[in-house]
Amino acid sequence: MLKDLFAKKKKYASIPSEQAKNDVPEGIMTKCPSCKKIMYTKELAKNLKVCVNCGYHHPMNAKERIASLIDEGTFIEYDKEMVSENPLNFPGYLEKLEKDKEKTKQNEAIITGECSIDGNRAVIAVMDSTFRMGSMGSVVGEKITRAIEKAKELHIPFIIFTASGGARMQEGVLSLMQMAKTSSALKLFSDEGGLIISVMTHPTTGGVSASFASLGDYNFAEPRALIGFAGRRIIEQTIGEELPADFQTAEFLLKHGQLDAVINRHDLKESLANILNIHQPGGDKRWQEN
Structure with a gap:
């Protein structure tokens, strides 16, 4: 027994x-x-x-990010039906796009729209790394440009959250052109006094980091986010030196003056709301009362 x-x-x-x-x-x-x-x-x-x-900070998709930040029920999406074509007839590109559409239930690697944060209106653009690794193709660049132009038309701030592996290789030089197009739109918006807030999340690399991601009046990042243009190994091979362990992290960039702040996700909505309040016409009334 x-x-x-x-x-x-x-x-x-x-x-x-x-x-x-x-x-x-x-x-x-x-x-x-x-x-x-x-x-x-x-x-x-x-x-x-x-x-x-x-x-x-685990990655968030665009819908999760928007839900965590905006006042409930205030989001109006822009250009939802805009989809990518295959201008270079790149083999298998359309099939890969269809798979990502099915997986993410969205048409591209970015969601743009109008919303309210703590009662302040803003246009928001949120990149999504779950769709083609957040790569920037013609549609991504066009949606960002249209969102900036809409913010300019409405005279409200523009906020962008970046998460990208860089330009989309399947669209070649057309994807690289989006760097100039989005940067030009931001310059015109800025010249008219528009407020630009950029929040870089993990990862923000390649042509995205070298264009609109770095052109905010405020440039923020989430903790430990990878931010950079070329890859670490390529840079080390080029300069013949070993780079610091924290190279291309948000904390490294903050230490060297390339960011204004590294903000924990739990504090992000309040931080954005404070900045939007301060930049309201006449300034934040709460500050005036004190």
Whole structure:
């Protein structure tokens, strides 16, 4: 009898851990890539996708980002139906776009629109790294440009959240042209006194970092975000030197004067609201009262 009991314990103890993992439905748990802590995905979402253990900022898609920032029910989306073509007849490009549309339930790597944050109207553009790695093609550049022009027309601030691997290779020079187009639109907007707020999230690289992402009146970033133009290895090979461990992080850029602040996601809405309040005509009444 005792022998049978020990045999049963041994049997259960021998169940492989991998099998136990397979018993948990996919998506229920999330493992933090920074501290390796495993947590419930729903709990992570409630905490704005910030790890409760180490503070690592997990990527947010555009819809999640907008929902976390704006006054409920105030978002009016622009150019929702705009889609990319295949101007260079790049093999497989349209098929890849269709897969990303199905996966993300959106038509491109950016969502733009008008909203209210703490009662302040603004035009917002939010890039989405889950769609073609947030790459900048013709549609992304066009939607950003139209959003800037709409902010100019309405005389309200323009806020952009960047998350991108850079220009979209399948569109070649047409994607690179978006750097000049968006930068020109921002210059015209700025010349008329428009307020530009740029928030760089992980990652913001390539042509995006070298154009509209860095042209804000306020340039912010989330903690530990990767921000840079060329890759680390390419730079090290070019200059023949080893770069600092924190090179191209938000904290490194802040230390060297390329950012105005690194802001925790939990504090971002309040920070944006304060800036928008201050820049209201006549300034923030709360400041005047004090």
